[in-house]
Amino acid sequence: MLKIYGQPKSINVRKVLWTCTELGLPFERIDWGGETRPVTDPEFQKLNPVGMIPVLEDAGQIFWESNSIVRYLAAREGRHDLLPDTPAERAQVEKWMDWQVSDFNNTWRYAFMGLVRKHPNFQDEKQIAESWNRFCSAVGIVAQELTRTGAYIAGAQFTCADIVIGLSIHRWKSIPLERPNLPEIERYYERLCEREGFRLYGRDGGV
Numbered sequence: 001m002l003k004i005y006g007q008p009k010s011i012n013v014r015k016v017l018w019t020c021t022e023l024g025l026p027f028e029r030i031d032w033g034g035e036t037r038p039v040t041d042p043e044f045q046k047l048n049p050v051g052m053i054p055v056l057e058d059a060g061q062i063f064w065e066s067n068s069i070v071r072y073l074a075a076r077e078g079r080h081d082l083l084p085d086t087p088a089e090r091a092q093v094e095k096w097m098d099w100q101v102s103d104f105n106n107t108w109r110y111a112f113m114g115l116v117r118k119h120p121n122f123q124d125e126k127q128i129a130e131s132w133n134r135f136c137s138a139v140g141i142v143a144q145e146l147t148r149t150g151a152y153i154a155g156a157q158f159t160c161a162d163i164v165i166g167l168s169i170h171r172w173k174s175i176p177l178e179r180p181n182l183p184e185i186e187r188y189y190e191r192l193c194e195r196e197g198f199r200l201y202g203r204d205g206g207v
């Protein structure tokens with residue numbers, strides 16, 4: 001059985017949990033990170049030298065980096081609907097995944113850590129406001145794209161990119177500040193709620 005190392009409050013762990021649900025793959029989840037066991041523990045560092053959750057173990061092979069794991073699992077199951085096998089179509093999915101893990105992910109960190117996790121090192125009001133503005137601008141980009149595609153982030157079909165963008169939108173909705181009115185985002189969120197994986201690890205999974 002697949003083993004997923006990482007505590008379930010982590011958005012990056014949730015990506016993998018949702019993917020397994022989407023694919024109907026049973027898994028065992030083992031707590032590491034956050035308030036559970038520290039990722040600095042040498043036992044964990046043997047699994048992932050960069051000391052981050054999630055880590056996936058599949059028949060003795062170890063994988064890390066959440067978006068790589070999502071792609072690996074979709075490819076392992078031959079799910080070309082989730083991860084197309086033609087290079088051009090695949091790149092349309094991957095570009096949103098790469099943007100999510102690099103630029104998008106960086107917009108919310110300060111506001112989320114300060115307002116949701118209530119971390120003492122993230123309480124500067126100016127930096128919270130700046131992070132929130134950048135987060136809302138990035139969500140505006142997602143909304144524009146959804147208006148263009150009419151359904152999902154990379155087109156008419158649900159793909160791996162919606163797992164990582166969808167959980168980011170869930171994070172946006174978790175910030176206790178007034179949000180701009182973005183009907184496309186609300187419709188997207190409702191569309192994602194049709195999926196068990198999003199209900200479990202997004203909508204009903206806490207923050």
Ligand SMILES: N[C@@H](CCC(=O)N[C@@H](CS)C(=O)NCC(=O)O)C(=O)O
Pocket residue numbers: 010011012013032033034038039051052053054064065066067101
């Ligand atoms: N680029 C990495 C980032 C992973 C990451 O930031 N993981 C965080 C949790 S979301 C972590 O390991 N933090 C240390 C901890 O939880 O103790 C990925 O996508 O897998």
